[in-house]
Amino acid sequence: MKIKETYSTEVVHTVKSEGTYYACVVAYNRALEASKPVCSDGVMITTTVPRVNQVAISGAFVKGGLITNTKKSSIWLLEHNRYRKLIKNPSSDCV
Numbered sequence: 001m002k003i004k005e006t007y008s009t010e011v012v013h014t015v016k017s018e019g020t021y022y023a024c025v026v027a028y029n030r031a032l033e034a035s036k037p038v039c040s041d042g043v044m045i046t047t048t049v050p051r052v053n054q055v056a057i058s059g060a061f062v063k064g065g066l067i068t069n070t071k072k073s074s075i076w077l078l079e080h081n082r083y084r085k086l087i088k089n090p091s092s093d094c095v
Helices: none
Strands: 017-023 043-044 063-070 075-078 084-086
Touching: none
Parallel strands: none
Antiparallel strands: 017 043, 063 075, 075 084
């Protein structure tokens, strides 16, 4: 645990590894009476790249049609409600 005395209302701390870090503050009044410690909920530091699986936009619509992955190894029918259905054994006309 690292304790830092400061008179500032803000602080910067650089961490060297992943993990969950907490900040706790004790305030002193002019009579040097300490308050009860108040701690944050914590901040998780990670190197994992964030990823979004699904985005729903109110009122949005899509035009249905055929979609494929970058390798064109799978083909789906995209419906107007954003659901997709895998087309099994597509003909050469689809590809």
